[in-house]
Amino acid sequence: xxxxxxxxxxxxxxxxxxxxxxxxxxxxxxxxxxxxxxxxxxxxxxxxxxxxxxxxxxxxxxxxxxxxxxxxxxxxxxxxxxxxxxxxxxxxxxxxxxxxxxxxxxxxxxxxxxxxxxxxxxxxxxxxxxxxxxxxxxxxxxxxxxxxxxxxxxxxxxxxxxxxxxxxxxxxxxxxxxxxxxxxxxxxxxxxxxxxxxxxxxxxxxxxxxxxxxxxxxxxxxxxxxxxxxxxxxxxxxxxxxxx
Numbered sequence: 001x002x003x004x005x006x007x008x009x010x011x012x013x014x015x016x017x018x019x020x021x022x023x024x025x026x027x028x029x030x031x032x033x034x035x036x037x038x039x040x041x042x043x044x045x046x047x048x049x050x051x052x053x054x055x056x057x058x059x060x061x062x063x064x065x066x067x068x069x070x071x072x073x074x075x076x077x078x079x080x081x082x083x084x085x086x087x088x089x090x091x092x093x094x095x096x097x098x099x100x101x102x103x104x105x106x107x108x109x110x111x112x113x114x115x116x117x118x119x120x121x122x123x124x125x126x127x128x129x130x131x132x133x134x135x136x137x138x139x140x141x142x143x144x145x146x147x148x149x150x151x152x153x154x155x156x157x158x159x160x161x162x163x164x165x166x167x168x169x170x171x172x173x174x175x176x177x178x179x180x181x182x183x184x185x186x187x188x189x190x191x192x193x194x195x196x197x198x199x200x201x202x203x204x205x206x207x208x209x210x211x212x213x214x215x216x217x218x219x220x221x222x223x224x225x226x227x228x229x230x231x232x233x234x235x236x237x238x239x240x241x242x243x244x
Contacts, residue, residue, distance in 0.1 A: 026232035031164025033173030038238040045115035054128035061135035110178040158186035
């Protein structure tokens with residue numbers, strides 16, 4: 001019996017190790033309280049572009065790919081699955097709109113350098129371009145695998161940050177209060193459940209080993225790891241070319 005697709009993907013040997021995306025130096029600095037507030041601001045400005053612009057477009061395109069048909073009875077397995085997909089995508093859209101508000105709240109509450117001062121990074125353009133390519137030219141299955149992969153990596157990355165957080169308030173670095181708020185959001189039970197629901201959905205897509213869709217899923221997983229690693233800014237970027 002073959003492994004569930006998501007188990008297979010996370011077990012793959014990839015050109016860059018999984019930890020390169022989920023235990024990046026940016027994340028280590030965030031968890032240990034040594035992240036400069038300006039670098040956190042730069043990162044959040046890029047994540048806001050992703051969340052406010054690219055993610056809703058991505059979800060909208062995926063909705064157009066759901067293969068509804070009048071030939072499927074209301075109680076048919078196909079109709080039920082398609083309805084579940086719509087529910088998951090609709091919930092994801094609501095969540096990402098809430099997160100856009102969270103970014104503004106974190107910027108204001110913790111007096112971070114203003115997000116508006118930063119240019120869009122190349123890594124951000126690469127990520128959003130790949131999202132557009134997958135949802136426009138790929139299949140619904142491709143898009144759902146991509147969505148699960150993004151969210152799985154993100155959950156694991158912020159879970160890593162949470163594991164490093166100091167327990168004593170006296171150890172707090174200047175960006176740590178903001179980091180704690182972000183960790184609470186991206187490791188909360190609701191987000192964990194969302195990732196688990198996506199995983200279950202992907203594993204029900206009938207993507208069988210050896211099929212073109214299976215190989216495409218492997219390629220998507222590898223590409224998401226590349227994009228996620230590059231999306232974390234490195235120390236010093238906040239002092240260089242990204243200021244407007």
